[in-house]
Amino acid sequence: MPMPRCPLAPVFPADFTAPMPETVSYSLTLPAALASPALARATARAVLKAHDLHDMLDPALQVVGELTAVAAQFTESADFYLSLRYRAGTLRVIVYDNHPRHTQPHLATACDTRRRAALRVLGCVCRACDGDWGFGESREPGGGTRMWARLPRESAATYGTDTGRG
Incomplete structure (x- = not known):
């Protein structure tokens, strides 16, 4: 005798x-490991290609x-x-780490300065793509x-081309 289906289990048709x-x-x-950025890029590459966003690969990666x-x-x-979302013609990349915000002002300023310096290449890429x-x-x-x-x-698709944007 077959097992009856759970009455509370919804049936989701395949999409x-x-x-x-x-x-x-x-x-x-x-993982917070040296290999993780390469894994994140490989995952993002597969996602963007699967969703026909080939033209954004270089700046997105x-x-x-x-x-x-x-x-x-x-x-x-x-x-x-790491979170990847695409809405309204824009790719949004968000990363959360658990480094707490410092309550001591001088320490907070020093930490923010260090993080901003570590992200200077990111800033250049975003500016080149009219992003933020x-x-x-x-x-x-x-x-x-x-x-x-x-x-x-639209802007990321021209990243790396000579468009006169410095």
Whole structure:
């Protein structure tokens, strides 16, 4: 006699919609290790290719690599969190590490200066793509630091080409 199906288990039909840019919504937790930025870039490359965002690969992978390298360096836990989202023609990359914001003003300024210096290449990439970036206190329950970058697809697609943008 077959087992009856659980009455509370919902039936979800398989979604055969092909991946498209608007469905980029991925998150992963990575170990705070030297290999993690390479793993994050490889994952982002696969995601962007699968969702037909080939034209954004170079700047997006640079951004992912920069943010995850800094997170691996700054976090005080065994791991950190990466999020990739694409909405309204813009790729959003967010990384959370658990390095707390300092309450002592001089220490907070020194730490922010160090983090900003570590992210200077990220800043150059974002400016070249008419995007933006930043970091600040995480609003997540565990606290820590949230770093982010936004890359508009239209500008990121021309990244590295000679468009006269310095």
